[in-house]
Structure formats: structure tokens, C-alpha cells
Amino acid sequence: xxxxxxxxSFSNDKTQYEKFINRKLYKIGQNFYENEELNLKDITxxxxxxxxxxxxxxxxxxxxxxxxxxxxxxxWNGGIISDKMRNKDLDNIERINLQKNLTEKFLxxxxxxxxxxxxxxxxxFPYDIDSSMHIKLGEIKTFNNELLKETFELTKKCNNxxxx
Numbered sequence: 001x002x003x004x005x006x007x008x009s010f011s012n013d014k015t016q017y018e019k020f021i022n023r024k025l026y027k028i029g030q031n032f033y034e035n036e037e038l039n040l041k042d043i044t045x046x047x048x049x050x051x052x053x054x055x056x057x058x059x060x061x062x063x064x065x066x067x068x069x070x071x072x073x074x075x076w077n078g079g080i081i082s083d084k085m086r087n088k089d090l091d092n093i094e095r096i097n098l099q100k101n102l103t104e105k106f107l108x109x110x111x112x113x114x115x116x117x118x119x120x121x122x123x124x125f126p127y128d129i130d131s132s133m134h135i136k137l138g139e140i141k142t143f144n145n146e147l148l149k150e151t152f153e154l155t156k157k158c159n160n161x162x163x164x
Contacts, residue, residue, distance in 0.1 A: 070126035
């Protein structure tokens with residue numbers, strides 16, 4: 001997974017479908033109780049759902065160890081090139097802070113998913129043993145969130161049917 005992105009609507013008028021999806025996504029907050037130490041509160045619900053679907057696909061392939069890099073060098077370089085093309089001049093401190101925020105939010109998304117499913121274990125954070133986050137997947141069965149459980153099971157079932 002290279003990036004998790006959220007589509008921004010260009011108008012303030014949301015369609016009935018967008019409203020329906022947003023109401024569903026609010027259910028990501030079900031059974032979440034803030035933990036100040038982990039800072040998992042301000043995670044975009046659609047990002048958690050996307051990560052959940054990705055984990056379901058990975059699990060259906062019987063992959064149990066996942067490594068998530070803390071920084072993607074091509075993305076960093078792409079940002080520099082993009083800034084130069086737009087005549088935008090970020091100094092190194094601004095660029096580092098931007099990358100730090102992107103990285104932390106990305107990693108906290110998987111922390112939040114692990115919070116909702118204890119069978120998804122974060123075994124190390126970046127710079128504990130290397131520059132990546134390491135995740136171990138167990139027998140994923142228990143979620144404290146119905147929406148995540150349902151999407152995980154449906155994704156895994158669909159992918160297993162495609163493999164037949």
C-alpha cells in the first residue's frame with residue numbers, strides 16, 4: 001500500500017450517497033476509548049477502513065508478517081520535484097515536519113486498526129529495530145468494531161472466491 005488518501009468534495013453539497021457513506025464511516029469510532037499514550041483519536045475513518053481492507057487481502061494470501069516503511073524515498077523526492085515545478089519553496093525544516101506528520105498519521109492508522117483487532121499485533125515501531133513498523137497477523141477473528149469486522153470478513157471472502 002503506497003498511500004491512503006481521502007477524496008475531497010469540490011462542492012459543499014454532499015450527495016445522498018456521500019452522506020450515507022459518511023454515516024457508515026462514523027461507526028469506525030464504535031467501541032473506541034481514547035488512550036492519550038497512543039494518540040489514536042484523530043485518525044481519518046476512511047483511512048482505517050482502507051487499512052483494514054488491505055490487511056484482509058494480505059491475510060487472505062496467508063502473509064502473516066508485514067513491514068511498513070516509515071518513509072518512502074520516491075515520495076519524498078516526488079514532493080521536492082513537485083514543489084520545484086510549482087515554484088513552491090519549502091525549506092528543509094518545513095519539508096521534514098510535513099513528512100513527519102504524514103508518516104505519524106500513516107503509522108497511527110495501523111495502530112488504530114490494531115486497537116480494534118487484538119489479533120493484529122504491532123511488534124515494533126520505526127527505529128525500535130529498523131526504520132519500519134512491523135506487524136504480525138494472528139488468527140484474525142476478534143474485532144471490537146462491527147463495521148471493521150464485517151468489511152474484513154467480506155474482503156477476505158471475496159478474495160478467497162477469486163482465487164478459486
